[in-house]
Amino acid sequence: MLKITTAAATAMALVASAAHADTFAIQAGRLIVDAAAPERGPSTVIVTDGRITGIEDGATAPAGATVVDMRTKTVMPGLIDVHVHLTSDANLPWYETLRPKYSQSYAAITGVKNALITARAGFTTVRDVGSSGTSAIAVRDAVRDGSVPGPRIEVSGQPLSMIGGHADPAVGLSPELRDAIAATPEMFTVCTGTEECSKAVRRLAAEGVDLIKFMATGGVLDPGDIGLEQHFSDAEMKAIIDTAHALHLKVAAHAHGAKGIDAAVRAGVDSVEHGTFVDAQGIADMKAHGTYYVATLLAFRGAVGMIGKGLLQPSSEKKARQAFEAWGVGLNRAYKGGIKIALGTDAGVFPHGQNAQEIGLMVAKGGMTPRDALIAATKGGADLMGLSTETGTLTPGKSADLIAVDGDPLVDPNAVTHVAYVMVMGKPIPMK
Ligand SMILES: [Zn+2]
Numbered sequence: 001m002l003k004i005t006t007a008a009a010t011a012m013a014l015v016a017s018a019a020h021a022d023t024f025a026i027q028a029g030r031l032i033v034d035a036a037a038p039e040r041g042p043s044t045v046i047v048t049d050g051r052i053t054g055i056e057d058g059a060t061a062p063a064g065a066t067v068v069d070m071r072t073k074t075v076m077p078g079l080i081d082v083h084v085h086l087t088s089d090a091n092l093p094w095y096e097t098l099r100p101k102y103s104q105s106y107a108a109i110t111g112v113k114n115a116l117i118t119a120r121a122g123f124t125t126v127r128d129v130g131s132s133g134t135s136a137i138a139v140r141d142a143v144r145d146g147s148v149p150g151p152r153i154e155v156s157g158q159p160l161s162m163i164g165g166h167a168d169p170a171v172g173l174s175p176e177l178r179d180a181i182a183a184t185p186e187m188f189t190v191c192t193g194t195e196e197c198s199k200a201v202r203r204l205a206a207e208g209v210d211l212i213k214f215m216a217t218g219g220v221l222d223p224g225d226i227g228l229e230q231h232f233s234d235a236e237m238k239a240i241i242d243t244a245h246a247l248h249l250k251v252a253a254h255a256h257g258a259k260g261i262d263a264a265v266r267a268g269v270d271s272v273e274h275g276t277f278v279d280a281q282g283i284a285d286m287k288a289h290g291t292y293y294v295a296t297l298l299a300f301r302g303a304v305g306m307i308g309k310g311l312l313q314p315s316s317e318k319k320a321r322q323a324f325e326a327w328g329v330g331l332n333r334a335y336k337g338g339i340k341i342a343l344g345t346d347a348g349v350f351p352h353g354q355n356a357q358e359i360g361l362m363v364a365k366g367g368m369t370p371r372d373a374l375i376a377a378t379k380g381g382a383d384l385m386g387l388s389t390e391t392g393t394l395t396p397g398k399s400a401d402l403i404a405v406d407g408d409p410l411v412d413p414n415a416v417t418h419v420a421y422v423m424v425m426g427k428p429i430p431m432k
Contacts (some may be wrong), residue, residue: 331432
């Protein structure tokens, strides 16, 4: 065995780190290090080996650094979308997804495409809250391995649903097809009773998911007339959430109706997704439990664009109209009630890459200030995902997740839709 002296080993390590040190100097005209703090004037963010190692006044550059000249732009923390569906594309008629082409393999390739589109739109972290089988896990791992470019991705895999619920693949099919689907192993994501639901959570955890998503109510685009009220019993919800938390997984609940929202909150869910018809009780309970509200306002615009075009089943059209009438009302209630808010869009219901438009809607429809919308879009998502020590602000020691945009997003919320540069974990995203 080759023996190396301590001094020689240290010297070799120094040579190796000098050879591999990847240093960037991102020079900003205006710098937002923290959406909740005053912005800085011309500044430089120093990035070494994927981490932020310094914030300096003016345009500087250490020797050997790659200079990124964004002196006409605002540099800010990368955006975080906690509700996407990378493996789905928008505006497919409901029957189209039954075609042979839509395998899990095809879904994974769709996800790879959408991961890059989402990163280019300024999102350096996303949470995928519903995909077919293991497709989103494959996308996450391929990006993490550096095989394909994309944001940091966390995934829920298949969401849990009650029989006949929002994620039951057999809903709306003929009895013969329904029975055939019910007999397939993937049906473990439909569960009944506390034992089956705990088992389903453990199976997903063993599959390698980062969080659990369950359907606490029906969905706007579901076929059938089952409505938007509470799905799963209180006990089933508690079993799902307690089992996930014991495995250190956060839990997101899809919920539109007030009773389903409140049941999920009382059972200890970490975030309410959509939250369309949240009432005063729901707001009070969210406040008491520290639950996050994720409005997905863009999803409503996506759904409304599908009305009257034969893309939806008739019962879905009715629910889409009802939900559209409540567009932004729940977010405004949550905002006024002092509830914690994270940005989520439901990209996949509308075309990926438009995610940053959610910030403008949070201001226009939800009544948030541009600054509070930006906090939700950066620090909010990081906190909900348990990533506050890693991302959400430009702080030395954290991962280099940053973007450059035109204009000042603290004044004009639509500034974030003009993205000139994106860096994820210290790696620049190819912009074309
Ligand atoms: Zn969704």
